Amino acid sequence: MQHQDNGIWVSVDDLNREASFLKSAEQEFLLDELAEAPAAWTPSRRDFLKLMGFSLGAATVAASCEIPMRKAIPHVIKPDAIVPGVANYYASSFVNGSDYCAILVKTREGRPIKIEGNTLSSVTAGGTSARAQALVLSLYDTRRLKYPGKIEDGEVKKLSWKALDEKIKGQLQLGGNIRIITHTIISPTAKKALGEFIAKYPGTRVVTYDPVSHAALLAANEACFGVRGIPTYKFDAADVIVSFGADFLGTWVSPIEHARGYASRRKIQSLGNPAMSRHYQVESYMSLTGSNADMRIQIRPSEMGAAICTLYNEIAQKTGAPAISAPALNEKAKAALKKAASDLLAARGKTLVVCGTNNVMEQIIVNKINDLLGNLNSTIDFSVLNNLHQGDERDMMRLIGEMNAGQVALAIVWGANPAYELPNAEQFKAAFAKVNTRISFSTILDETTLLCNYVAPTHHLLESWGDAEPKTGHYSLIQPTIAPLFDTRQAELSLLEWADSPNLNRQDEQPYYQYLKSHWADEMKAKQSKYATATAFWDMSLHDGVFEVPPAQRTVSFSPNVALNAAAVTQPGAGAVEIAFYETVNIGNGQYAHNPWLQEMPDPVTRTVWGNYLCIPVEWDGKKKMTGWMGLEDGDKVEVEVKGKKHLCTVVRVCGQAPGTVAIALGGGRESGGCGVGHGVNVNPWLPIEGGFIQYFAKEAKVSGKVGAEKNFACVQHHHTMGLSAKDAESGQTINADEQVLAYQGALTDRSIIFQAHVNELASLRQKMAEFHKHASHLNEQTLYPDRADYFGTGLKWAMFIDLNACIGCGACQVACVSENNVPVVGKNEVGRHHEMTWLRIDRYYYGDLENPRVVYQPMMCQHCDNAPCENVCPVNATNHSAEGINQMAYNRCIGTRYCANNCPYKVRRFNWLDYTTADTFPANEERLFRVEEGDIPFYADNLVRMVLNPDVTVRSRGVIEKCSFCIQRIQEGKLTAKRENRPLEDNDVRTACQTACPTGAIVFGNINNPQSAVSQAIKKQEELAYQVLEEINTRPGVRYSAKVYNA
């Protein structure tokens, strides 16, 4: 089923031409429909006079104020490394349970303010994720625990470290079983410290589980290959990829690494020989990875086992292996899998089949498929194991048994939050209460910490020393970039302290630093021969942030003793509605729920913010109407019952959700610890446990009809829409939707936002685009504007190229932009009113089959048009053009007419409706303005949070427009560097925040006047496939995109 217009649509409502959608698209800023409209106020003449008198008086008083005396306070002893005003970068690592990223931390005057990728790491190679980018904000979380103490009545009663140590040591010496509950620990030195603790208290055992389990994969690999580990998946070497519900680009195993490899095979390397990989995704809900797939095979979650067995049988048939009795699978999926099998067989040894389920037999069969296809030791490499997922929830279940039996005397919770994350959290809580002494290392007062007796808060990652081994032989160091903000102590140090470690130099200012250093001198130095002394080795490793040892080759073979048993895979359920639970790229299983940047980053697929929403399927009547399942609409509330537990969920319709299924993300409904409290619902109690493994779907879910509607439903998909075409209801002609709703002058119906084609149709796409370029340039020749080629041809001219084939929609760039440019967080209420402030948004467009479409993500920011429509309409010339091709915005000149935003065809200008940064609000008014909870203060009002601000970027106040500046501060800095070094500008001098954050290299930026620059070369390589959005309206944008190519 092809969409009748241009094959591109943004949502169900777009297809239907719903009045609500048109209205939403019409109103760039939703002015009415306040959730709670303030009481109407009709000012009288006297009120007017009063206000005028007050304003006049206030202005007079303010104007006559003396200029305040400002101090300039130098260092007493200035450190060599610090030059005020110049950023320092420190190599470190982002490690949080199963997340890893090698990073550089940018600090200014001693404050960490930005995370960049570390290109020296071969694991992440300079790429980052949204989670890594947001790390820096969590450092300045006002709800961090500020001192150690005893927990009484949900509060921390302060204790000194000495007193706490004495109390805990007293408890430890009583003997009995000690349990340390953690997520995966990948730090060799932390493990050594744990070892010392265990040696001192032999009753100790470490219990590890992961927030989202990969335990079945580990168990299957142990059974099949004798290696309890996760191999390296080489997506860059795979011609055909089949993924059974593994969200390998978003959350599965090592997404940053996968994204790079995957994208390298999605970019059009040469028009003659695109050499694109083909990607099948078998899943029920639209995952980030699935949205990038060439072919999505829709199944119900319980059919996953059947799908895997079906593919196995197809492969086995051709390779002569014995068939197994596959459970029933829907015919459509069967046919698609048959095609997948033939593709796989055609590219034997260069394919990859991955599986994200938590069922051991399913993983074993997938291993066997890979074995039959010859992928083992080729695209699946066991030489380098991935250490990020070592947890096993069965261990946790055992622990609950032990605690219930009263066998555990003391429990330490380190980095984990089982009272929220476990499906059987209630059982855990009951059992945990039976433990005599409960200690938490948490940095916030989370659900589990509230159940503890003592809290010994650890440092934030950016205040800590540490190391990590995310993959075999890939070591990575963590170094502090700021002195501890609060009276906290690193967890490892607490353990060593309580273990009375003889290896700890307590006199030292930073004992754990010395401990770490000596561990590296003793254990790591021997792994290399480049540096003779321990000091040189340490210094270089710390400088680089990573230290990599070439791995020993390890080949594996599938154990002949493993029998495939189709009965052990998930059997299709009989329930009318099945529900899938998934991890999102931003919130995870709630670990990141307290980070406002991540909460306000729209989910890539549903594009909702601040919470988790129930994804429901849509139905196409075959003609012109798409209806949500049961007639539900976005924002409706329904009651969902799983395992006898009920929750009210808000619905969002998703194209591509398999019929008869619904899905909801993990991580909502946090109950304690930060700003995530009260957003979404906690679905963890719904997760079934089968055979000891947590299952991320339930075969039976009861969904009621509409029981209400969420007041401030916040989904950004219909905000700032542009260039939509539609069929006119009466004449049947294709018209521009904008024209219809906005009365947009001179609009053209054939609008160029996305071009897409099959990889085999590149030739015709090129022809089509060449014609389009010709048509556009014909239109653009009829211009009144003078030709400014000469003007822009001198010196620098900035341009950006975004490869839509490499963009996977992960959102790292969006958070990077927020972090770099001091973009404020506005909260759910404001997002619901179209007031989100993000300079860079990632537009999601659907194309292809209506019920099972493909997705193209388009990062959209200010296009820096050379004929910018916004510039002409500014009455005060606050926005204008530079000779370097930048659309400049002078905030202090802006008077807030918003004419520019109205006139921007790309809808990328943002208006500060409220004083989001609290730059010029009287504190007494803040609460009323932001409608925050009592006693709460708006984001950025706290000086601690303001430490995250980039001092090189103005903090905008209320009433001004802002937008992407092409990271002008970075441009100015890069130019200055080149000038000071007496050389022409190079590509590496200027890299925008979005560019550096991107894990796939989809964004290229540079000087287009230089034919040798990376951006010129990238555009040249694409030839006609590169285009400018809305090229035909003669705005002459500085950003170019590539056509989206798929390989179905």
Added chain:
Amino acid sequence: MLLKRFFSISGVLLAAFSLLQAAPNVEEGKNLFMTNCASCHSRDMKTNLTGPALAGVEERWAAYPRQDLYKWIRASQALIAEGHPRAVELWAQWKPTLMNNFPGLTDDQIESILLYINDVANKKAAAATQAGQQPGVGASKDDSSTTWIFVSIAVVLGLLSFALMRIVDNLRNLARVQAGQPPVRRTLGDMLTSKGTIAFMVFAATLILGYKTVDNATRMGRQQGYQPEQPIAFSHALHAGVNKIDCQYCHDSARRSKHASIPGANTCMNCHTVVKKGTKTGTAEITKIFASIGYDPITNKYILDYENWTEKQIEDLYKQWIGQEYLADKGLPALDEQGRMTVQMQWEGIVKALKNDSNGKIQGPIEWVRIHNLADHAYFNHAQHVAVGQVACQQCHGPVEQMEEMHQYSTLGMGWCINCHRQTEVKFKDNDYYQQYARYYEELKSGKREKVTVADIGGLECQKCHY
């Protein structure tokens, strides 16, 4: 005729003026007073501010030799320490406020200031008693002369318009008479309250007020000439002028950062471990650096646990040092009354300079008062101007090497920046960075272009400074 006379008189006056320049005179006194004294002493000489009102200062010091007054002005603390009766009396009255030292003033300059003080004081007195009388012939002519011309022009124009109105009136009456109507005689009052006059007045008022409002609004927040009192009487004239220390020796980040930054105390100590006493201020100022960083000038060692020292310990150490040096200078065996006073005063100076609300301790950084404050939304980078543009510091900061006390020399307004960007030529050929501007190269070569200014490479664009 009248004008010619006026010019000749002014010519004579000017000549006389230039002859008088060398000897003490009111004009020089005014300048000196404004730069040195006006921050503490009232300009009307009648009211007490930070320092006492200066009217009648000569009478009050008449009982003592003129040299004592000079000495007092140059180094008041020294005179107090000597036990000079008038000095002690003043100290008793005004302590703990210290008067700044002005060792650089010559006798003639001091005389000039005194002349100016008398002049102002007498004029005020004259104005008070002889209100309504014509201004004296000897009064300074600089401001009033131009105002006078404008006032006369205004009067002449006023009379002219009055005459014109009369003529119009008469003509109108003539017309009425010719039309057979009775003439209407308008009084002066009628004319002044006529629609035309009122409309003109409103127009003029709007114009003047509007101009004044805009003018004042642009000046808001600007602080050209700002010269706050600093915790240490640091003299740029001595360091940069006499000793010729390069600006960037201390302001070392100017070449590599946006901030020029004030040097840390450890930079001061590079020299002041050796130079432990000032030529003019003795131990009074330099000891403040020692007390900030924790340097024991007696043993020439840094104090390792200075962080933990009590104020008493610090007081004992530096009082000992100041006393010891006082004895050495005077060649005395033990501290006399004056010595004790010197020690106490200098110690109080240290406390005042270093201890403040933000830290409450002597130890720690010296909190200078920031003079150059750019608006938050304006980005300025020293490295760009110093390292790349090779602009001399003095171009914006003025003759710092002559400034005893630092003040803001330029307006730091946007118009001032823009003007410079328009005029300044880019060091085009010396820097390979500019190779990117191929067209300019060609134009320079072909002679089509004489120079490339900062404006030519985008120096006037908003986002060069605002982002």
